[in-house]
Amino acid sequence: MPELPEVEVVRRGLLDHVVGKRFATAKVLHPRTARRQPGGAAELEARLAGAFVSGIGRRGKYLWLDTSAGALLVHLGMSGQMLIKSGAPEPHKHLRARVLMDSGYELWFVDQRTFGYWHIGELFDGVPELVTHVAPDLLESAFSMSGTVARIRRKRSGIKRVLLDQTVVSGIGNIYADEMLWQAQIHGETPASALAESEVSTLLEAGQDVMRLALEQGGTSFDSLYVNVNGQSGYFSRSLNAYGQQGRPCPRCGTLIVREQFANRGSHFCPRCQGTR
DNA sequence: AAGGTCTCCTGAGGGC
DNA sequence: TGCCCTCAGGAGACCT
Numbered sequence: 612m613p614e615l616p617e618v619e620v621v622r623r624g625l626l627d628h629v630v631g632k633r634f635a636t637a638k639v640l641h642p643r644t645a646r647r648q649p650g651g652a653a654e655l656e657a658r659l660a661g662a663f664v665s666g667i668g669r670r671g672k673y674l675w676l677d678t679s680a681g682a683l684l685v686h687l688g689m690s691g692q693m694l695i696k697s698g699a700p701e702p703h704k705h706l707r708a709r710v711l712m713d714s715g716y717e718l719w720f721v722d723q724r725t726f727g728y729w730h731i732g733e734l735f736d737g738v739p740e741l742v743t744h745v746a747p748d749l750l751e752s753a754f755s756m757s758g759t760v761a762r763i764r765r766k767r768s769g770i771k772r773v774l775l776d777q778t779v780v781s782g783i784g785n786i787y788a789d790e791m792l793w794q795a796q797i798h799g800e801t802p803a804s805a806l807a808e809s810e811v812s813t814l815l816e817a818g819q820d821v822m823r824l825a826l827e828q829g830g831t832s833f834d835s836l837y838v839n840v841n842g843q844s845g846y847f848s849r850s851l852n853a854y855g856q857q858g859r860p861c862p863r864c865g866t867l868i869v870r871e872q873f874a875n876r877g878s879h880f881c882p883r884c885q886g887t888r
Numbered sequence: 889a890a891g892g893t894c895t896c897c898t899g900a901g902g903g904c
Numbered sequence: 905t906g907c908c909c910t911c912a913g914g915a916g917a918c919c920t
Contacts, residue, residue, distance in 0.1 A: 612913065643897080647916095672914075689897080689913055705898090724897045726914060768891065777915075785913065875893075876913070 613687040615671055615748055615782030616825035621693050622669045628695045633663045633713040641707040643725040658731050671748040671781025675739050681731045684739040688726025694719040748782035749819045760811045763803050771799030771874040786854045789879045791818035793853035798885045799878050853879040
């Protein structure tokens with residue numbers, strides 16, 4: 612379940628292998644990977660062939676390669692992986708797209724559940740056209756703490772739902788939402804508008820801390836579904852305090868962590884530390 | 889308009 | 905052993 616730290620791990624992993632390199636040929640193997648692309652797989656393949664990669668950008672969970680043919684936007688969805696392969700790689704059941712680079716390496720997009728996609732298009736104010744509606748993420752320089760706090764406090768929805776809204780602040784998914792709420796001791800169903808300014812800023816700062824820590828540990832993963840470009844898993848799952856911890860003692864107070872359905876998601880929290888809503 | 893729900897998808901895991 | 909059901913979740917589509 613790639614969220615900001617996992618996508619950043621992928622971005623960093625790709626830097627050495629694709630920046631300054633040229634794509635020779637590209638093949639899109641599953642129509643859903645090209646579903647957002649006008650012209651579909653054929654258009655992606657045609658535009659990527661011969662493209663030179665000059666950099667890699669990211670906002671929240673969105674990743675893009677700056678190329679001479681436009682920005683190749685990559686969304687990993689639920690299960691997407693960008694893998695670097697060399698030699699004669701073993702076939703993969705869920706390989707959805709592959710690019711042969713002039714370096715001899717291959718770039719693979721493996722995506723079991725096909726929620727991910729590729730799209731090539733133009734940049735607007737430095738971000739791909741499909742990302743213009745996405746707010747800055749917690750770790751980028753364009754992020755405004757005061758502006759985001761004010762925006763969140765104007766919402767009447769439960770705070771967790773607001774955290775998951777990528778147009779308010781990006782990069783947060785179900786795992787990090789639960790972790791930052793646990794850290795800030797706030798119940799996810801608390802109406803955003805009921806939180807004090809200081810509570811919201813504490814919450815967002817908790818999100819920054821959790822994400823920086825996760826990044827240091829190579830991201831979160833529970834199995835082989837999320838891996839870096841070399842196919843390795845991160846270690847942050849060992850540090851989770853709330854997500855997936857139902858039935859285990861809260862590391863802060865010892866009360867058993869509870870799992871409930873809200874914000875349309877499985878939500879994990881400590882009923883004592885995060886008891887009031 | 890904003891907020892909430894449905895839907896896409898595949899494999900894992902539970903129940904029997 | 906095997907079948908069927910449910911669940912996981914990012915985010916756009918769609919509804920109210």
